[in-house]
Amino acid sequence: APFGFKAPKEIEEAIGNNAAITEGYSDSKGLVSAREAILKYCQSKNMPNVSIDDIYTGNGVSELITMSMNGLLNYGDEVLVPMPDYPLWTASVTLAGGKAVHYRCDDKQNWYPDIKDMESKITPKTKAIVVINPNNPTGVCISFDIISQIVFLCCEHRITLVIDECFIEFTKRQNESLIKTAIHSQYLIVVRAFTKIYGIPGVRLGYLAASEKMVECLKRQLPEWNVSLLAQYAGAAALQEDK
Numbered sequence: 001a002p003f004g005f006k007a008p009k010e011i012e013e014a015i016g017n018n019a020a021i022t023e024g025y026s027d028s029k030g031l032v033s034a035r036e037a038i039l040k041y042c043q044s045k046n047m048p049n050v051s052i053d054d055i056y057t058g059n060g061v062s063e064l065i066t067m068s069m070n071g072l073l074n075y076g077d078e079v080l081v082p083m084p085d086y087p088l089w090t091a092s093v094t095l096a097g098g099k100a101v102h103y104r105c106d107d108k109q110n111w112y113p114d115i116k117d118m119e120s121k122i123t124p125k126t127k128a129i130v131v132i133n134p135n136n137p138t139g140v141c142i143s144f145d146i147i148s149q150i151v152f153l154c155c156e157h158r159i160t161l162v163i164d165e166c167f168i169e170f171t172k173r174q175n176e177s178l179i180k181t182a183i184h185s186q187y188l189i190v191v192r193a194f195t196k197i198y199g200i201p202g203v204r205l206g207y208l209a210a211s212e213k214m215v216e217c218l219k220r221q222l223p224e225w226n227v228s229l230l231a232q233y234a235g236a237a238a239l240q241e242d243k
Helices: 009-021 032-044 060-072 087-095 115-120 144-157 212-221 229-240
Strands: 055-058 078-083 099-106 126-132 160-164 188-193 206-209
Touching: 009 229, 032 055, 032 206, 032 229, 055 060, 055 212, 060 087, 060 160, 060 188, 060 206, 060 212, 078 087, 087 099, 099 115, 115 144, 126 144, 144 160, 188 212
Parallel strands: 078 099, 078 126, 126 160, 160 188
Antiparallel strands: 055 206, 188 206
């Protein structure tokens, strides 16, 4: 916003045109039309097996980060978090009663995660590994080979992998999103944002993709009807825009 970037007209029109029909409540998982738009978007990105029940909308990814940590953690559980990281991840782990254990992202290796360091920090208390791809704040997009190694670690130790893909739309690796894998695994959660690529951070809308069983578990951590109807109408319009 400070640099003059504007939201697409279609999004502004969607908010204005739907302002008069917000008397009712949204579905607790999110407006069906918004989730259908996300579903079609996923299918267009070669993620054919995603269903509408694998998708949950949130009041921005910030809310989904907090929800996922509250849903996954018991007191004393550990979560491996990149260093440096988006600080809300560490804060949310702590607020959920867990302990954030930071694995090293090596500045001498293009800030890629140090897999050996990560593996050395896995303990019986480790409940999840957080990967931010591309990372905020370093901006590094992790190669699919490294992601595969992390997936293997999680499978081997039966721990949950949480992928933050808020900025993946700005990369050439959109089709490498792990959303296509999330629905097949009870140990994978992917969060993504509308706010970045569409220039609507003030609207507050994000979404989470996971197996239907995982979604049902996590959504208990949030109040019903947590996302504004207008935000969801804006999101549906955003996904129809030809970028």
